[in-house]
Amino acid sequence: MYERKIPLTLNCGLDLIGEVLYGKWKIRLLWFINEGHKRPSELQRKIPDASRRVLTIQLKELEEHELISKVIYPVVPPKVEYSITDFGKTLIPVISALGNWGDKNEARLRSVILKEPKRLPGQIQASHNLTKV
Amino acid sequence: MYERKIPLTLNCGLDLIGEVLYGKWKIRLLWFINEGHKRPSELQRKIPDASRRVLTIQLKELEEHELISKVIYPVVPPKVEYSITDFGKTLIPVISALGNWGDKNEARLRSVILKEPKRLPGQIQASHNLTKV
DNA sequence: TCGCATAGGGATAAATTTATCCCTATTGTA
DNA sequence: TACAATAGGGATAAATTTATCCCTATGCGA
Secondary structure: OOOOOOOOOOOOHHHHHHHHHOOOOHHHHHHHHHOOOOOHHHHHHHOOOOOHHHHHHHHHHHHHOOOEEEEEEOOOOOEEEEEEOHHHHOOHHHHHHHHHHHHHOHHHHHHHHHOOOOOOOOOOOOOOOOEEO | OOOOOOOOOOOOHHHHHHHHHOOOOHHHHHHHHHOOOOOHHHHHHHOOOOOHHHHHHHHHHHHHOOOEEEEEEOOOOOEEEEEEOHHHHOOHHHHHHHHHHHHHOHHHHHHHHHOOOOOOOOOOOOOOOOEEO
């Protein structure tokens, strides 16, 4: 595993939730598992942009953080099912809030995200006026 | 600036909100600015774990994403004030939800986050039983 | 005169996260 | 017989994000 070199910052609730949700696909994994997509292969198909490897890793972290639990069926080919834990369920409303805000503001967000490289030429402040950027 | 090599994924609300909030200190910056801490130096003091450089960069991104706005006072030494925009304000309840969840579950989170390196010895599945991990 | 405070940005190193590729094992199917 | 499907993990490269260090400018106080 990777040996952290800069110590964690765990000062407040935001740090703590960040520690378990920060990861490119974690929120989506939690969401889909909550919707009943249990097997890793299903989740992989649901999130084709993610590499198989990262999903495996992030699933394991979610599990270590007790947001999901895992059942291994001793069959061949292997079968594994994840479920959301009671603890994990309490996160669902929070995730909804995030997703809803994103959906509600889709147009504007898409616009500000994609226009980024823009630099206004006259953005430097004038000598005796405040400049609102 | 950095030239992205892997294209953005902007499929759903979660992707969109992630694009503007994902960044080690962005949520906190937004939070403190909303609380009325306007100047970069104040914010820096509020978030001493962050390097000055990153704060500058993340402030600029928040501004480009129209979540905060900036006023430059043409004085020496320089003076700058950020304020949260109306758009940014709509994010505050979402951020509250995140922080509250983290606060409410502080003890448990702290525990699962810090015990991570643990590996159960008997975690491999038995031959005829399901293994719940 | 020296150094501080202030805001910002360039250059570069380091840290961290993701992506890629490959290997294990077994049964069923083409 | 060769290959797909399944879950996982090692090794390593690449991408991305942060950290560090340094430089600009100016009025004020020691």
